[in-house]
Amino acid sequence: MKKYILLIAGLAFLWSCKSNKTLSSAELTSNSKLITSYANTINEADIKKHVFTLASDEFEGRRTGEKGQKMAAEYLANEYKSYGLKGNHLTGDYFQNVPLEALKNKSEHPSENVIGFIEGIEKPEEIVVISSHYDHEGIKNGEIYNGADDNASGTSAVIEIAQAFSEAKKAGYGPKRSLLFINFTGEEKGLLGSAYYVSNSTYPLENITAALNIDMIGRIGKDKPGDTNYLYIIGADRLSSELHLINEDANQKYSKLDLDYTYNAIDDKNRFYYRSDHYNFAKHNIPIIFYFNGVHEDYHKPTDTPDKINIELLTRRARLIFYTAWKLANRENRIMVDKADK
Numbered sequence: 301m302k303k304y305i306l307l308i309a310g311l312a313f314l315w316s317c318k319s320n321k322t323l324s325s326a327e328l329t330s331n332s333k334l335i336t337s338y339a340n341t342i343n344e345a346d347i348k349k350h351v352f353t354l355a356s357d358e359f360e361g362r363r364t365g366e367k368g369q370k371m372a373a374e375y376l377a378n379e380y381k382s383y384g385l386k387g388n389h390l391t392g393d394y395f396q397n398v399p400l401e402a403l404k405n406k407s408e409h410p411s412e413n414v415i416g417f418i419e420g421i422e423k424p425e426e427i428v429v430i431s432s433h434y435d436h437e438g439i440k441n442g443e444i445y446n447g448a449d450d451n452a453s454g455t456s457a458v459i460e461i462a463q464a465f466s467e468a469k470k471a472g473y474g475p476k477r478s479l480l481f482i483n484f485t486g487e488e489k490g491l492l493g494s495a496y497y498v499s500n501s502t503y504p505l506e507n508i509t510a511a512l513n514i515d516m517i518g519r520i521g522k523d524k525p526g527d528t529n530y531l532y533i534i535g536a537d538r539l540s541s542e543l544h545l546i547n548e549d550a551n552q553k554y555s556k557l558d559l560d561y562t563y564n565a566i567d568d569k570n571r572f573y574y575r576s577d578h579y580n581f582a583k584h585n586i587p588i589i590f591y592f593n594g595v596h597e598d599y600h601k602p603t604d605t606p607d608k609i610n611i612e613l614l615t616r617r618a619r620l621i622f623y624t625a626w627k628l629a630n631r632e633n634r635i636m637v638d639k640a641d642k
């Protein structure tokens with residue numbers, strides 16, 4: 301009798317594995333209960349822990365090439381490892397070394413991009429990138445520039461999104477396409493880590509279907525006093541109409557944030573579209589979205605500290621990016637590049 305029960309259990313287990321892994325793109329992208337259950341693994345407690353660690357005084361403002369940046373790199377690598385992600389397939393660890401030459405005399409030491417990878421089940425060669433820079437300004441005149449919003453906030457979101465996808469994969473709902481999580485160094489020195497990445501990509505650039513970049517999503521900007529439900533979206537429609545629509549649909553169906561396209565205007569005088577790491581991907585005709593809360597009084601000041609982060613809002617913004625990434629990774633066709641960027 302026992303044997304019989306074990307056999308039935310075993311068969312049921314095998315059947316469940318098979319059924320999970322053979323869910324169609326249509327099933328995987330329409331099952332809102334399933335998708336929401338993984339989005340909700342992105343939670344305030346985890347986000348708070350990451351923000352307060354990365355932006356702690358101990359990390360000394362994460363200046364490119366310095367001790368604090370390297371401590372942050374270790375922290376991120378250990379997170380990816382603990383979630384069961386693969387790393388950089390070329391080096392076997394979670395780092396892409398960025399040599400001194402690539403840092404253009406703006407750093408005294410070489411630095412590192414941090415990489416985590418989840419292999420797709422049906423189209424592993426096609427890749428969705430989710431990125432943030434994790435470096436900041438370091439210590440100046442004895443003051444630590446903690447960079448909590450810029451960009452411990454986006455970096456915390458990236459690792460939480462990685463964890464959510466890894467949980468789904470462990471349960472048999474692995475993504476159809478591959479997901480590549482990259483935390484860039486050298487952003488504050490002039491987008492140098494991402495420039496190095498696209499020139500020395502660990503995967504062919506033409507296989508990157510989209511790149512979602514997060515830089516500052518933990519605060520309420522000076523243009524939006526008291527608004528706890530907005531997010532600026534920049535670049536989504538510049539190369540692909542579909543990318544814009546997917547992000548809009550994900551928001552309408554799940555997140556219900558007020559998406560603001562003010563800074564997406566072609567003639568935006570702030571030129572934010574050109575000012576973070578996504579631009580190095582857009583240059584190569586890869587559709588991008590830049591998620592951003594706008595600037596505020598603590599922008600690039602030692603007062604950009606973790607106690608000022610709105611953890612609840614950051615968590616909801618991170619979930620929107622997860623929902624958009626889920627659709628990009630699991631939809632039937634890769635998104636089309638149907639526009640020429642100006």
Ligand SMILES: [Zn+2]
Pocket residue numbers: 433450451487515516576
């Ligand atoms: Zn930044």
